[in-house]
Amino acid sequence: GDSVTQTEGQVALSEEDFLTIHCNYSASGYPALFWYVQYPGEGPQFLFRASRDKEKGSSRGFEATYNKEATSFHLQKASVQESDSAVYYCALSPFNTGNYKYVFGAGTRLKVIA
Amino acid sequence: ETAVFQTPNYHVTQVGNEVSFNCKQTLGHDTMYWYKQDSKKLLKIMFSYNNKQLIVNETVPRRFSPQSSDKAHLNLRIKSVEPEDSAVYLCASSSTGVSNERLFFGHGTKLSVL
Numbered sequence: 001g002d003s004v005t006q007t008e009g010q011v012a013l014s015e016e017d018f019l020t021i022h023c024n025y026s027a028s029g030y031p032a033l034f035w036y037v038q039y040p041g042e043g044p045q046f047l048f049r050a051s052r053d054k055e056k057g058s059s060r061g062f063e064a065t066y067n068k069e070a071t072s073f074h075l076q077k078a079s080v081q082e083s084d085s086a087v088y089y090c091a092l093s094p095f096n097t098g099n100y101k102y103v104f105g106a107g108t109r110l111k112v113i114a
Numbered sequence: 115e116t117a118v119f120q121t122p123n124y125h126v127t128q129v130g131n132e133v134s135f136n137c138k139q140t141l142g143h144d145t146m147y148w149y150k151q152d153s154k155k156l157l158k159i160m161f162s163y164n165n166k167q168l169i170v171n172e173t174v175p176r177r178f179s180p181q182s183s184d185k186a187h188l189n190l191r192i193k194s195v196e197p198e199d200s201a202v203y204l205c206a207s208s209s210t211g212v213s214n215e216r217l218f219f220g221h222g223t224k225l226s227v228l
Contacts, residue, residue: 041221042219042222043118043219043221044157044219046217046218093215106155107157
């Protein structure tokens with residue numbers, strides 16, 4: 001079945017550091033790829049998506065590029081802030097299969113120290 | 115701005131009791147979901163309804179039963195809770211028709227089983 005693998009556990013950075021959270025996927029067909037962010041006490045929120053090869057998604061300074069050859073969608077931000085501390089999920093939505101099962105990665109906790 | 119509303123926010127109960135969680139979305143979406151999020155932040159889909167029809171039913175214990183009165187409401191009943199049911203239950207909605215549609219989540223209901 002489809003799967004998403006992302007950077008495990010926690011990433012700890014200082015403010016203004018560069019962030020990369022790795023995301024790789026395995027899927028039949030051509031899925032749409034997403035990043036979601038979850039702050040404490042809230043549900044996950046949509047950050048951005050990409051639907052085709054080489055498409056870049058971005059929001060709030062975060063970005064990721066759909067790489068079909070490498071089956072990757074790595075999240076990056078040039079300069080993190082303490083307010084970016086949250087759990088980040090990479091996810092895929094199977095394309096055109098009638099399958100309503102989004103597949104989420106295990107989540108990566110980002111802690112930014114001021 | 116929240117458009118997926120879950121009640122209650124928290125629920126503490128004892129093993130063997132019955133609990134019910136409610137979810138309502140005001141986005142006009144036709145698909146709703148229940149996810150279970152464990153203490154390690156893993157997200158697992160449990161059920162999905164499209165226009166009141168059950169379309170995803172993952173391998174969950176029979177004590178869990180979803181109920182949908184219309185496409186804006188999706189409830190979850192747990193007939194006889196077990197300690198392993200302690201988790202955050204997240205309701206989400208989306209609009210079908212395009213495969214890359216994002217999910218909108220509620221804030222979750224945190225269940226603690228003593």
